[in-house]
Amino acid sequence: MFFDPMYMLLLLVTGGLSMFAQLKVKSAFSKWSKVGTRGGRTGAMVARQILEQSGIYDVQVEKVGGFLSDHYDPRTRTLRLSPQVYDSTSVAAVGVAAHEVGHAIQHARAYWPLQVRSFLAPAAAFGGNISMFVIMGGALLSMFGLIKIGIALFAVTVAFVLITLPVEFDASNRAKALLPQLGITQGEEGRGVASVLNAAALTYLAAAIAAVGQLLYFLMRFGLLGSRND
16 A cells, blocks of 8 residues: 555655645745834734733733744643744734634634534544554555544544634634734735735645545545445
8 A cells, every 4th residue: 555656646745735835834934024013012912912802811821942833722721822923023923923812712702613623633633643553554464444443543633634724714814804903913014914824824724635635545545435446
């Protein structure tokens, strides 16, 4: 299976798409991290302002190590911002900070795709860790039942990746709307925010394409979709 030219081509194409998306993110963030906002607020200040003006008072904003390691943790209601975002007054920083606040707003408003994503997260992590080993083991041992279990585990991971798309797109849309609405960004700064967040969205889209592509390959390769190829 893993020496199938079709599978290798799939990995090559999706890997190239993922690399392109990552380069777009780095390029957009690098460009707009050099442009300061007129308001001069740091990413942390922007995050706290949007949370307060959205009526959310139980979310903590913390600095976390790592490059663009920004994320919202719904379990602890904590918004964690990387140093490049937490301390910076750049257009890129406020855009990323506002995006992460978008997730906190989703949580507070019980946005259903986020709830589904949180529900799937443990099973998706488990499936992502062992599904390939189960599929490979089933193929080597010619145990079709084991292969089907592996594919089912991988399908949960694919579902998680797919539900992540509306979660991330919605958080970005909230950020793009709230920043000018609250007077945090003006004019050209909004275009910079959109450039950074749209580039980030490409990484999630690339991951979804790769996941769906692999799932379809497994389904066709083992005869669960179309004719079986032994």
